[in-house]
Amino acid sequence: MAALEARLREVGETRYHHRHPFQLMLQNGELDKRQVQAWALNRYYYQAMIPIKDASLIARLDDPELRRIWRARLVDHDGEAPGEGGIARWLKLTDGLGLGRELVVSTRGILPATRFAVEAYTHFVRDRTLLEAVASSLTELFSPMVIGQRVRGMLAHYDFVSAETLAYFEPRLTQAPRDAEMALDYVKRHAQRADQQQAVIDALRFKCSVLWAMLDALQHAYVTPGQVPPGAWNGEPGMGGQPT
């Protein structure tokens, strides 16, 4: 099983979004405020869909113990009360960046490719085997590293963000390792055959592609050559994006 873990870590090393040019620009202070806003606006859709993805996974778990463990993820994102949890904290980030809440929550200004990538993830978790669904969350093995680089870089380079507006990320540094450890343990116990282990590797590759595609879309639309797709957010806080 150490061999499987080594293969998974190799996938992360080569394919995770810590290597994406948009992530590098974000953490190196090379984006302007509008580009950072576009990142936060689009990433909101990922945040909003994660608990829906997790709820569909929980619905397929027949072991109460596993459901109880996985349930913590719903609480992390949705909170126990209005204004709590990861989604609410992400909205503090978009507030802090000057984006209108109605625009953000409506998701009408997100890029088409953001929507397709996030939907592909939720459908993958719903439709594939439970083993693949669990394995697709294993990008979380690598997220504390990229979050640390992003937060440090953004605080150092952008005067329009603060530790308070980036507060979303702080709890993730403990939540993500807890979740990833559990998912890795599950995968190691359930991927016994070679074909199952390959399915696990492929699920992680797929998930890396989801995250990569989201940043590709931002790079294409808002960096170079600046091709904002029709109907997507046009750079004006609270505006842009056609009403649905």
Ligand SMILES: O=C(O)c1cc(C(=O)O)c2c(n1)C(=O)C(=O)c1cc(C(=O)O)[nH]c1-2
């Ligand atoms: O900031 C990031 O780079 C990053 C990456 C990932 C990831 O690797 O999927 C997640 C998150 N953040 C995150 O905040 C989060 O809640 C989360 C949940 C999941 C998942 O697949 O269930 N990934 C991620």
